[in-house]
Amino acid sequence: MLDLDGVVYIGPAAVPGAAAALQKALAAGMQLAYVTNNASRPPGVVADHLRDLGVPVEDGHVVTSAQAAARLLADELEPGAKVFVIGGRGLFEALLDEGLVPVQSTDDAPVAVASGYDADLRWRTVTEGAILVKQGLFWVASNMDISVPTARGHGPGNGVLVEAVAGFAGRRPVVAGKPLRPLFEETRRRVGGDRPLVVGDRLDTDIEGANNTGLDSLLVMTGVTGLPELASATPGLRPSYVSADLDGLGSAHGVPAPAGEGFELGGWQARVHDGEVAVEGSGSTDDWWRVVAQTAWQHLDTTGGPAETSALRPPG
Template identity: 45%
Template sequence: MTDDLLSRHDVLLADLDGTLYRGPEVVPGAVEAVRGAADRGVPTVYVTNNASRSPGDVAAHLRELGFPARVEDVRTSSQAAAAMLAEQLPSGARVLVVGTAALADEVRARGLTVVDGAADADAVVQGHSPDTGWRVLAEAVVAIRAGAVWVASNVDLTLPTERGPLPGNGSMVQVVRTAAGVEPQVAGKPAARLLREGCGDARRPLVVGDRLDTDIEGAHAMGAPSLLVLTGVSGAAELLAARPKLRPTWIGTDLAALTRDPDDLAPGPRPGWDVTLDGATLVLTGDGTGDEPAVDALRALCAAAWEHGTDDVRGDGSAAATALRELGLADRAGR
């Protein structure tokens, strides 16, 4: 068997938005990577915090984009949120749904009753919907203040799209949190539940995602290794400043990293680059001899930043300056 990252794992727990696609567009190479993993006996479970679509709709969309996806391969935060409610409420309990029809369907599937007003609500469940407005948020606040159980499908502040990051469910949750003065229970990542449900009987899962505060933190929560791909939300600056629970095991440009040597993907010294400390500033020097000079520089910088507790960086030499510019890290020294 090839001694690459994929050979160490028996299931991929893959995020969707920003990892496999951005809006309607496939991330280049993602289909080939997922299909290649399946050909080697490593299935992909599609684990998404987005509660706006049903598992069936998500699977259909993935198949349209070329991914091998069955309904049972999809795990959504709407499923996890409805399960959390059912564990705490009696059959038939009344739930105010702040979200789409897909979220409401998951609630009904658990034997609970969907209502549209605060007066009748035993619980509130909140998931992403582009149509969420003030009136339903106000009903949620009234219900929560009256003691209703509150479950949020996820608390992602932004949602990656082809137009860039746009407000996610977490932004709307923050509105309710501010007005109600209550913290929600969270069903999706970074809580471990959604990822564990996707793991099934697998013993060597790999969490793959684009976001430190959901995918990577979720991997830490379930005690699994993680691969951060640089195709979505989290970038170099966020990586350098990451607290321990947000640090990935491996860093890849994209999903092609699955077929690379894990040692080449790990944060740490990289051929062609040196990182030294000048006061509180990391100084990058070298010529980047690897296949991915900028990302190799990032791997070296991350190890040094995490060791020394600083994310100030500057480059010494044209190759270093070019790498920092490609990473969006130019002009960060002495901030």
């Protein structure tokens, strides 16, 4: 279950080496699902983007939080029920696929509300939807992401708008996206798989979501998580595996072994000295990340505070 932004691509461009790594994973017999909290684009549009980047994918192997939200609504509503959409095309298509009718006027007498990110959302639509939420209509949010990547950097995401509506209405939505279970369950329902592995770059959505759902996870260091975030990750935010990039899908993952006051792996030795993580030796970049993470986590669990990592530079 691969996250997209920060894992497969960053904005319009592929993460270096990602397409080749995914092609190798497919050749090795892995089934790949592309799972995104972004509800603005329908799966076919996302799949077209991936294919343009050299990633072989079927439309049905892209699963969005809009689809998970539509499933939650369909489970509660009668077929043909009207749902007010605080969002855009991604939610519209997902609702139609579930036999529901998306609308954006209160004159249509909607019986529920769905909200998701849309860059062109009008404030009038937000206002009418918020009034319906305050009136008590069943409300599902696609996700609660605080930020969304844009061409000019990260901007406010769907979670910012949901919080505004919730503050006005005095109630909270049912949430479909990561780190909660519905999106992962929707992915298994649509794509299948015997031993799911969640692959992501964010601790508070991808990795926390895997832990919430009882799934293994792989953190790749190509997106938003850096050394400070990794070193300060509490147990619920820690991945099963760590690698520098998606090549980690096709390699064995060594386990750091205790060594003195720290850990060692693959030629690297790490320890915490005067509150700072220090690393010596040489080896692979992946093993460097693993030994640093294990050493920092032991320090955090022992002292209650994160170790300093600002002086560290990953090899390569």
